[in-house]
Amino acid sequence: MTKKSGFYFFIMTIVAALFLSACGDDTDEAKADDTGKAGDSGQTYNFKLAHIAPPDHIWNETAEKFGEELEKRSDGRMKLELYPGGQLGGEPDMVQQLETGSLDFGFITTAFLTSRSEAFSAWFAPYLFDSYEAAFEAKDSDIAKKLLATLDDQGLRAKNYFFSGNRTMMFREKVESPADIKGLTLRVTPSPALQDWYRLLGANPESISLPDVYQAAQTGVIDGMEMDLDAAVTSNFNEVTGFGALTNHMVWPSVMIASGKKFDAMPEEDQKIIEEAMAAASEYGTMKRASLEEEYMDTLKDRGMELYEMDESLFDPYKEEYDEQYKAKDPLIKEFIETFRK
Numbered sequence: 451m452t453k454k455s456g457f458y459f460f461i462m463t464i465v466a467a468l469f470l471s472a473c474g475d476d477t478d479e480a481k482a483d484d485t486g487k488a489g490d491s492g493q494t495y496n497f498k499l500a501h502i503a504p505p506d507h508i509w510n511e512t513a514e515k516f517g518e519e520l521e522k523r524s525d526g527r528m529k530l531e532l533y534p535g536g537q538l539g540g541e542p543d544m545v546q547q548l549e550t551g552s553l554d555f556g557f558i559t560t561a562f563l564t565s566r567s568e569a570f571s572a573w574f575a576p577y578l579f580d581s582y583e584a585a586f587e588a589k590d591s592d593i594a595k596k597l598l599a600t601l602d603d604q605g606l607r608a609k610n611y612f613f614s615g616n617r618t619m620m621f622r623e624k625v626e627s628p629a630d631i632k633g634l635t636l637r638v639t640p641s642p643a644l645q646d647w648y649r650l651l652g653a654n655p656e657s658i659s660l661p662d663v664y665q666a667a668q669t670g671v672i673d674g675m676e677m678d679l680d681a682a683v684t685s686n687f688n689e690v691t692g693f694g695a696l697t698n699h700m701v702w703p704s705v706m707i708a709s710g711k712k713f714d715a716m717p718e719e720d721q722k723i724i725e726e727a728m729a730a731a732s733e734y735g736t737m738k739r740a741s742l743e744e745e746y747m748d749t750l751k752d753r754g755m756e757l758y759e760m761d762e763s764l765f766d767p768y769k770e771e772y773d774e775q776y777k778a779k780d781p782l783i784k785e786f787i788e789t790f791r792k
Contacts (some may be wrong), residue, residue: 493527493720500533500544501557508614508680508742509557509704510534512735516555516706519727528723530555549605551711557612560703561641567600568779571643572786575776576699576769577762579790582740585613585701589732593786598705600782607708609725612732614739616698617644620682620691621674622667624756627764628652637663637675644676644700646775650768660685667691678702679746680739688755695760696747706732 499516503509510532517530538544538553541562547553563570572593579585588594589611598608625631632652638645640657648655658666660681666672667690674691682688706728713721747757773791777784 493717495524495528495720497528497530497554498533499530499555499557500536500538500547500553502536502541502544502559503534503557504684505534506684507534508735508739511738512612512731513557515734516727516731519730520723523723523727524720528720545606545707548707548709549711551709554709554712556707558705558707559639560611560705561639561644563601563608563705564641564643566604567597569597569600569782569786570705571641571776571779572597572783573703574641574643574647574700575783575787575791576647576772577765578787579701580792582613582616582701582736582743584790585703586733586736588790589613589703591789593782593789596782597786601707602710605710607710607713608705609708610706610728610732611703612706613701613703613736615678615680615702615743617676617678617700617702618682619674619695619697619699619760620677620687621693621695622670622691623673624693624758625674625695626758626760628768634673635671637666637672637677639676643776647700647768647772648676650771650775663687664690679743679750682755683746683749686753688750688753692755694750694755694757696757697760697762699765 497520499513501509501513513530513532513534517532520528520530538547541556541558544553544556545558545562545566548556560570560573564574579588594611598610601608619625619631619636621634625634628651631648633654635654635656636648637658638648638653638655645655645657656666656672658672663672663675664685664687667675667687675687677687679694682691682694688694708724713724716724751757773787777787
C-alpha cells in the first residue's frame, strides 16, 4: 500500500469511528427518551385509567380529581383519559391489562383483590373501625402499606386506598338481631371474606351481579342484601327492601393501582407526582363520600325505607370467631386485625 493510500485509509477510519459514535449517542438518547428516564423530566404522558363504577359514581369523581391533580402537578405534561363503567372489561380484565402495560391505572375493589392476595381480606374484619375517619387514617399505616406490597410480584404497583362508604344490611322483612339473619338468603359481594362473615351469621350468601339484584329481591329469590347507601339510592333498592339496618360493619376500600411496567420506567420525580396526585384524589373522594352519608339516608327515608340501628354487641361472638378464622390464614391479616381491633 502506498503512503497516499494509507493516509486516505487512516482518515476514513477516523470519520467512520466518529459517525458510529454519534449514532450510538443518538440511539442511547432515543432509548432513554422511550423509557422516560432521560433529560429533565420533560416527557409528556397520555394515561388511561379504568374502573367499574358508573360515570355518576363517587369513584369517577375521584378519578377526575386524580386527572386534575396530575395535570396541575406536572405543569400539563400528564393527561388522563377515563374509562368508567367497565368499558375496558371487568376487574379481572383490567388487572390483566395493568399487568401487560396496555392500561396505566385502575381503581380496583379490595373485594376482587382478595382473589389475588388473601391478605386484603384484613380490611373486611367486621366492626374493625369505629368511624370512617379511623379507616381513612389506617390506610397510611405500615401494615396497610404491607398489604399493598403483596401485589408487587404480579406486575402491579398498588399505591393508595380510597373509601366509598360502609356496608349496611337491607331486608325485605325487618331483622333486629343476628339471630334473625339465620337461614336468610342474602346477596353478598362475591368475595370469600365477605361471604364467610354471613355464613358465620347463619345466612346463605348468594353472588348475584348488581344489575340482577333488584329483580332477585323483588321476586323473593333473596331475602335481602349487603349494600352501601349510595348504591341503594341509585338502584332504587328501597323499592324491594323496605328495611335498612345501619350496621356499618365493614368499610369499603378500593385500591389505586398503576401498571408496574409503565410506572417503573418513569423518572423518580414523575413517579412522585403520580403518588402525590393519588393521595390528593384519595382524600377528596373519601371525604366527599363521607359528607354524602346523611343525604343518602334522608333520601331513602323520604322514599319510605325504614332505617334503624342494630346493637353491635350482639355481633361480638361472631366477630371473635371471624378474627380467629382469618388471623390463621395469613400473618399480615393477623397483624392488621391486632393493630386496629380495640
